[in-house]
Amino acid sequence: xGLNMNRGVxxxxxxxxxxxxxxxxxxxxxxxxxxxxFFVLPLLYAFNSAFKPxxxxxxxxxxxxVNKPTLDNFADLFVLMSKTWIPFSRYxxxxxxITVVGTLGHLLVASMAAYVLSKYDFPGxxxxxxxxVNALMFTPQVxxxxxxxxxxxxxxxxxxxxxxxxxxxxxxxxxxxxQFMEQIPDALIxxxxxxxxxxxxxxxxxxxxxxxxxxxxxxxxxxxxLWNTRASNFIYDEELKTLPYALSQIVTGGQxxxxxxxxxxxxxxxxxxxxxFISAQSSIIETMASSGIKE
Amino acid sequence: xxxxxxxxxxxxxxIWKCRVQYAFLLPYALIFTxxxxxxxxxxxxxxxxxxxxxxxxxFIGLQNYINLLLADDVFLISVxxxxxxxxxxxxxxxxxxxxxxxxxxxxxRFLKTIFVLIFFAPSIGVNTxxxxxxxFSSDSYGWVNAYLMDWSxxxxxxxxxxxxxxxxxxxxxxxxxxxxxxxxxxxxAGLQTIGKDQYEAAYVDGIKxxxxxxxxxxxxxxxxxxxxxxxxxxxxxxxxGEVANALCGFPSTDYAASTVxxxxxxxxxxxxxxxxxxxxASLLFLVMILAKKAIVTMLNKLGT
Numbered sequence: 001x002g003l004n005m006n007r008g009v010x011x012x013x014x015x016x017x018x019x020x021x022x023x024x025x026x027x028x029x030x031x032x033x034x035x036x037x038f039f040v041l042p043l044l045y046a047f048n049s050a051f052k053p054x055x056x057x058x059x060x061x062x063x064x065x066v067n068k069p070t071l072d073n074f075a076d077l078f079v080l081m082s083k084t085w086i087p088f089s090r091y092x093x094x095x096x097x098i099t100v101v102g103t104l105g106h107l108l109v110a111s112m113a114a115y116v117l118s119k120y121d122f123p124g125x126x127x128x129x130x131x132x133v134n135a136l137m138f139t140p141q142v143x144x145x146x147x148x149x150x151x152x153x154x155x156x157x158x159x160x161x162x163x164x165x166x167x168x169x170x171x172x173x174x175x176x177x178x179q180f181m182e183q184i185p186d187a188l189i190x191x192x193x194x195x196x197x198x199x200x201x202x203x204x205x206x207x208x209x210x211x212x213x214x215x216x217x218x219x220x221x222x223x224x225x226l227w228n229t230r231a232s233n234f235i236y237d238e239e240l241k242t243l244p245y246a247l248s249q250i251v252t253g254g255q256x257x258x259x260x261x262x263x264x265x266x267x268x269x270x271x272x273x274x275x276x277f278i279s280a281q282s283s284i285i286e287t288m289a290s291s292g293i294k295e
Numbered sequence: 296x297x298x299x300x301x302x303x304x305x306x307x308x309x310i311w312k313c314r315v316q317y318a319f320l321l322p323y324a325l326i327f328t329x330x331x332x333x334x335x336x337x338x339x340x341x342x343x344x345x346x347x348x349x350x351x352x353x354f355i356g357l358q359n360y361i362n363l364l365l366a367d368d369v370f371l372i373s374v375x376x377x378x379x380x381x382x383x384x385x386x387x388x389x390x391x392x393x394x395x396x397x398x399x400x401x402x403x404r405f406l407k408t409i410f411v412l413i414f415f416a417p418s419i420g421v422n423t424x425x426x427x428x429x430x431f432s433s434d435s436y437g438w439v440n441a442y443l444m445d446w447s448x449x450x451x452x453x454x455x456x457x458x459x460x461x462x463x464x465x466x467x468x469x470x471x472x473x474x475x476x477x478x479x480x481x482x483x484a485g486l487q488t489i490g491k492d493q494y495e496a497a498y499v500d501g502i503k504x505x506x507x508x509x510x511x512x513x514x515x516x517x518x519x520x521x522x523x524x525x526x527x528x529x530x531x532x533x534x535x536g537e538v539a540n541a542l543c544g545f546p547s548t549d550y551a552a553s554t555v556x557x558x559x560x561x562x563x564x565x566x567x568x569x570x571x572x573x574x575x576a577s578l579l580f581l582v583m584i585l586a587k588k589a590i591v592t593m594l595n596k597l598g599t
Contacts, residue, residue: 020401020505021504024504024505025401028398028401028402029402031398032395032398032399032402032410035395035414036410036413036414038472039413039414039415039416039417039472039475040413040414040416041416041426042416042417042420042423042426043412043413043416043419043420045426046420062429062436062438109322109323109326110323112319112320112322112323113319113320113322113323113324115319116316116317116319116320117320120313120316122309122310122313122316122317123306123309123310123313125316125320128320128324131332132327133526133587134580134584134587135327135331135332135335136526136530137529137530137533137579137580137583137584137587138335138338138576138580139534139556139559139575139576139579139580141556141559141560141563141564141572141576142338142341142559142563142569142572142573142575142576143334143335143338144563145338145341145348145569146333146334146335146337146338146341147330147334149337150329150330150333150334165326165330166326166330166331168322168323168326169323169326169327169330169331171327171331172477174323175523175526176477176481176523179481179519179520179522179523180484180485180488180519180520182519183488183516183519199315199316199319203319213484213485213487213488214481214484216484217480217481217483217484220480221477221480224418224419228421244421266420269421270419270420273419274412274419277412277415277419278408278412281407281408281411281412281483282408284483284484284487285404285407285408285411285483285487286404287487287488
């Protein structure tokens, strides 16, 4: 009985990963756990600090782990939030709006362009793509003033559009989508055309479902970027200010006693990107490429 | 004359035939041109002017570039440091991104998400590198110093962030720590799109271990993502700046932690010499494009 079960387990392991030794798998796990500590430090630090009472935050030498966890920092944060000029929910709405519209628009605009650039050769297509990739290499610091000039000409200063619309065409999104779409076999598209499908139908029904891991990854890039945007260059109205900006005002507005609040803010602002990241990654990993998209 | 005209007519015909494709590209092309190409062109034009933001730009020809290359000692230190950072953190960060993505891909499904999160953690929050300020703090309370002294390896605290001997090493460690970013995520997603049947077929064909699998199946299938990751590595390793300023301060001791981007920020945000800052950005742009070209050529040779 025991022997049979043992054999059964071994068979199962063998079936799952044909070219793997137990020793190799063990070594991989040890290596990942060992290196992981170094990388996960900021998350551990953010979580622990947020629940530290003030005396532990100022403890010397500083310690990573919280000793007596407390919710005081969050209580203080919520009191401060309720005291702002404008209802705090307005800041949250602003950031949610910018993030959701910016990410959906980016996904649509960038992947439509990526589709034709990866699957068709038309005059200017190669040159255009090269320009997009090269645009990634220009240091953004010096672009603040030219960007401001452009926004002024368009009359977009002090509107959401100044942040949302440029995000639609972020070069990194097009580059990523194009690299993944390149792998889709042309035969798939030709077959659909023979069946009478139009380009828009092919794009929505064939291409987009096949590059789900890429579109989720693009959404992660976009959400991390837009959720944390302070937008202080373009937006002056208090009512239009974003959540990170409002929270940083709360932290810098007070004395040193706000260190606890500051730790709570770090965690508070992290929650949404963190949740999205986890759900997007598990959905990427669930994508079973059982037959693959390659010929 | 007639031949040229025919060529034009043919091109126009092709363009008309591809009108659907152009329509797909149009929204992106329009936004991209207005908000990315146009500002870059304006900035390159500024690099030939003296522009202090208050007065209109004044054309001075190549003077910014001449000053930069012949009369600016700090720029030369910055170039040297940036070069060191690019040569070390670029390739190492790139290899680390791929290696960890590949190893994580080996794990059972429920562990994968957890490990992707763990390794991506430095990029998920804002300014996570500030943590290293505490870690490498110059007094005996900094974590690294505390441990080194506890274990009697050193007897006095080391000034990690202000002693030119150590500053670059610390920055390199921090940049490597942050290198599992966008490229890493694209590798994770890319590995997911390789069909299981390919591995099964290879097993039947007599591939014996994970290394052969990596070389003959995984790498060739990952070419588009490898290119994406390489460009990400170039952009992050050549533009180290914020980390250096935040950890070593600005200006750092003897400018030992000065990089091209900190030098650019100095002129752009502190001295308001936008022309000079734009000249630095334009030169960096040129160097990065050349580096990208070299790497694309190398990647194309891989596995052919």
